[in-house]
Amino acid sequence: MAAIITTVNVNGVRAATGKGLLEWLAATEADIVCLQETRATDAQTRAALAPALRDWHLANAEPGAKGRAGVAILSRQEPSAVRIGFGSAEFDGSGRYIEADFDGSTVASVYVPSGDAGTPRQDEKYRFLAELGAHLGARTGAMVVAGDWNIAHTERDLKAWKANRKSSGFLPEERAWIDELLANGWVDVVRALHPDVDGPYSWWSYRGRAYDNDTGWRIDALYATADIAVSAESARVERAATYAERWSDHAPVTVGFSALPGLTGSRPSMTLVDSRTS
Template identity: 35%
Template structure:
C-alpha cells in the first residue's frame, strides 16, 4: 500500500499553482494526507474522483492550519483531535482500518521567539500518549509535519540553528521519546546515512535552489511494521509549497 503526506501550505494556492492535482494523480496513493489546508468547509471542490473518500478537519480560525485525508480504502471509523473530537486548530485526523490506524498530524510550531514552546511540549506528551494508546489496539502509521528536525543530519546548518524553533533540544528530545515509545522513523530506517534530503525550505531567495533545508515531515510506523516497510522517499522535486511530499510503501492489507 502507498501512503503520501504533504504540507501544502494552503491547498487552494497549491492547486492554483498547478502543482497539487498532477502530483495527486501521478503518485496513485491509497491514502493521501494533507496538512495546512488553510480552508473552511465549502471553500474548495477537489476533482479527485469518486474513488476517494474525503475527510477534513478545519481550524476554527480562518486561513490557518487544517488537515485532510483522501482515501480509496473505506475506513471503519474516523476521529478528530485526540479522539475526543475537540481540535480547534484542526491538527489531527485518525482513520481506523481493519488491521491498522492512519494518523495525520500538523504539529504546533513553537514560534520564532519560542513563546509557544511550553504548549508545544505539553502537546507532544499528549500526542505520544495518544499514539501509544492506538498502538495497543493495532499498528499505527502516523504522518505529517512534525515541525522538528530530529538529528543534525536532518538539517543543513545544524550548528547555527541549534536552539531555534524546530531544532531546540527540547523538541528534538520529544521526538526521541516518541521513537523510543515504539515507533520507527521510516525514512531513516531505510536511509540511515543519507544527507541533504529535506522536506521544507525557507522562502528566502535561492534557499530551495541551494537545498538549504530541514527534514521535518515524516512517516512513523509501529515497531512491529518495521520489516514490512517497502520504501520511504522524499519527493523533493515536487513544487507548489514550501514543503514537499513524503511517500511510504508498506506491505499491508487494509
C-alpha cells in the same frame, strides 16, 4: 497487501490546487495521502479538491482559526471510521490531528505547531506534544502517523543545524520528545531505511536561494508501529525539478509498504530520491 502512503504539507489547499496539486493527485500511485496546513474550511477544501474526489475519499479536520492549520486524509479505500483529535480540550478543534481506520490499520495526519523559541507559541507546541505523546503511547494495533512534525530530530535532518541550535524545530526538548517516541516503539520509517543520508530534506524556505542550494529541513515524516515499520521497503521525497515547479514549500514524502493490514494497493517499486539530486 502492499500499500503506498504519502504525506505533504500543502501550504494552503486552495493555492496548491492552482499550482499543481490536482495534477499530482491524478498521477500519484499512493493509496493514502495525508495533507497538512489546508488552511480552509471543510466546504472550501472539498471545493478545491472536487476534481480529485471522483477517485478519492476525503476525511477532513478544518482549522479552528481562519487561515491556520487544517489536516486531511485522502484515501482510495473508504475508511471504516474517522476520528478528529486525540481527546484534547485545547487542541481537538484546532485542525491539527485526524485519524482513519482501514480495518486492520489506522493512519493519522498530524500538523504539529511550528512554535517560536522563548514565546508562548513554543509553550503551546510543548503542550501539544505532551498530549500527542500520551495518545500515541496509549495506542495499540498497527498504525502510521504521517505529517509535518516541525521537528528536525538529528543533525542529519537539517542543512544549517549549527545556526539553528536555538531555533524552534531543533531545540533539545523537541529532539528529546522524538527520542522518547522512538524509545516507546515507534519507527521513523524513512530514517530506518536510509540511516546514513543527510536529509532527504522535505521543506525549504521560499526566501533566498534555499531551494536551489538545498538548504532544507527534514520535518515531514512517517512514524509507524513496529509491526508496520518492518514492512516499509522504499521511500522518497518527491522534490520538484525546479523552484518554479513547486506547488508548496514542502515536498511529498512517500513510503511503500509491502504489507499493511486492511489496505489494498499495488506493490510499490520505488527507490529513494535524495533531495540534493532529485
